[in-house]
Amino acid sequence: MSDLSPAVEFARQNSRRFLDELLDMLRIPSISTLPEHKADIERAARFVAEDLKRTGLENVEIIPTDGHPMVYADWLHAEGKPTVLCYGHYDVQPVDPVDEWETPPFEPHIRNENIYARGSSDDKGQVFMHMKALEALMKTGGGGLPVNVRVIVEGEEEIGGEGIEKFLKENAHRLACDAALVSDTHMFAPETPSLTIGLRGILYAELEARGPRVDRHSGSYGGASPNPIFALCQVIARLKNEEGRVMIPGFYDSVKAPSDAELASWKTLPFDEEEYRKEEVGSVELTGEPGYSVLYRTWARPTLEVHGMPGGFTGDGAKTVIPARGRAKISMRLVPDQDPDEIFRFFRNYVLSIVPKGIRMEVRKIHAAPPVVVGTDNRFVRAAADAMRGVYGKDTVMIRAGGSIPIVAAFGTHLKTPSILMGFGLPDDGAHGPNEKFNIPNFHKGIESVIGFLENLGQ
């Protein structure tokens, strides 16, 4: 077709090589949380740096952090044009339970138009789309790009991303840009080009309850000694009511509802609640606040969950201990305009106001990230939506995601820029689980979408 840009034509002609190169990247077991993979992490960083160098990006640098290094590169000669920061990560999750993989996690296999490998969807396959889009543009653009580009690829996303957060705080100017492009999200459904324009924030906390000085036997002391695990259950049961409404005073005060237009647009999305219950959640019923749809509840309503309760006896069989202490891992998902610091104060005050008799309670914040919403009325969102519509031949849908991507909030805080969350994963990719996959047509369409996005911005 004559209206294809040279860069897209280049990408199509080189699609086989692009895929082969991605398979090479996927063979590197760059698991960030396991110290024994330190050398693989470094190998993956070099893989990214060398590819960017070959493409012709400048100032390519492997930047050390206190943990794993980041790869930086730029090309900043498009005078008068905006600057886009392409973000991704080259580290991956562990592969447990490894027995459940049909093919080995670091030996990519292709079946049914999917690449099966750890990191294929999260996030090597997606960050590599950025890299190959830049290559196609550079090779067909006379050694230049339609806009200014910075690239940052970190190696600690799966373990909290401390290095890049610190770098952002201390060196914001080195990542200065007009918008960030983040491809670490999902499409709403197959063949449905999607931009994620909202993310929930998170507040992760830990309660520690102390009762008797040392572990005590429930035979001798049951009826006199306070029990920290029972006390935690009492407190947790009062955090949400039976309908799923959070009972912390003030919790909902600053919640801002999505616009009527946004809510209306969600109703047009292909979503079958019964199928979701059965196939995705697999529970006998769904839960959550009455009066809100599933998408509303998981995208734009704040929630509270307990994740686990360390302490006491958790082995098989029976032990009759009243433990000296117990803990509970609790997180809240936050929505605009909830402020994590304020919510933590509300949470802490409420918990301390309902501590059961005989218990000393500590409330600790583990980490937090604010919620994110991207306004849709700007050139970056339009350029991205148009590019994806062009590639998929369908209107781009604007969705939210229930999860949190702390780096997106950090870009907002430190760079004062919006993030364009243009993701090409599919809901069943199984990131973090066994048999993670990435759809190959989406890999190629993702490259073309990124090319289109940068070309649109350069016009």
Place this chain on the structure above:
Amino acid sequence: MSDLSPAVEFARQNSRRFLDELLDMLRIPSISTLPEHKADIERAARFVAEDLKRTGLENVEIIPTDGHPMVYADWLHAEGKPTVLCYGHYDVQPVDPVDEWETPPFEPHIRNENIYARGSSDDKGQVFMHMKALEALMKTGGGGLPVNVRVIVEGEEEIGGEGIEKFLKENAHRLACDAALVSDTHMFAPETPSLTIGLRGILYAELEARGPRVDRHSGSYGGASPNPIFALCQVIARLKNEEGRVMIPGFYDSVKAPSDAELASWKTLPFDEEEYRKEEVGSVELTGEPGYSVLYRTWARPTLEVHGMPGGFTGDGAKTVIPARGRAKISMRLVPDQDPDEIFRFFRNYVLSIVPKGIRMEVRKIHAAPPVVVGTDNRFVRAAADAMRGVYGKDTVMIRAGGSIPIVAAFGTHLKTPSILMGFGLPDDGAHGPNEKFNIPNFHKGIESVIGFLENLGQ
């Protein structure tokens, strides 16, 4: 003193040797729960068997079980006299945390009139009192005993005692007796001869709650997926009210209060609630049902505790999982006339009636033992109380214990005999913990008390 029996004189003359022999027994690390100590278990069984043989008991046999062996012996030639079954166990608890021991757990050390060693109080020191009392009686009684005696020393008490329970069911006639003598309990306080005449029963159960089919991310699914850990907290919080009263319908229906005389006798015991709170429990407040004393609450009121909640994320840091399943370990201490089977039905029905939305719940019984009370108006209790009063020069107090000794209930069920719980441990002996100790004067007085008990019965 001329009114000492020859057996007591023998015991006093041989006290040094008796102690040395006990130290030898304590050097055997017969930890029943650790397979690597299998040979030590067998060594401890042989130690007991050989000692009983030397004493002159007959039919000494190491009886195999599906687990660890029991040692049996008897002497049944006291025609017309009652038969006493001396019970104890030669197995011990593990020694973790081993760093907290001041001297190694299997190298007995003597400090401040105490023997420090694993098993010194629970139960080698106490079972050895029986063995040495029999020796003293036999050596001074012309090769005979004042009553008929059977001895059974098991090696699985610390791991549930399945072998002896099975043996009791199938071979009750081999342990036929008029009373059992069990020395595996405490004195109420130092220099306070004590008979334990009541034990709480136990019902140990496990709840398993299932929510989503597989572990789910709280970002994507929080607000729609049921959370089994939260559901367990909701259920557990409804098992007891804030005052500590169990909310299971029917739970208290068959609770029988102690007699006024028994309650009055508890008020004469040396007990300081504030000291107990501070020194023993070490909590900021005590808990339990209002209107009942600490002794009443821990001895004669039923209680319910949660011991631990396996499932979800229990490591350090943060993981945002809504787990597919979670469990809770729950036990109830039962008092006369609560029936464990009936209480389990009440518990199960109640839990299943309050299962939160979206959760599938299973309620499993792990083990149970009925409560025990020993009538005080019988020759066995009188013989024991008199013997201890003679040795300590103080009236014997009748107490209860909050814990459960399943074998005592089993003796009642299968042998139809009362158990005389004549214990010489002290409340601070630290059985099951580091630096377990046994008071040496109590070891010798225990031997004399057992001698007196058997002599009294033989009169």
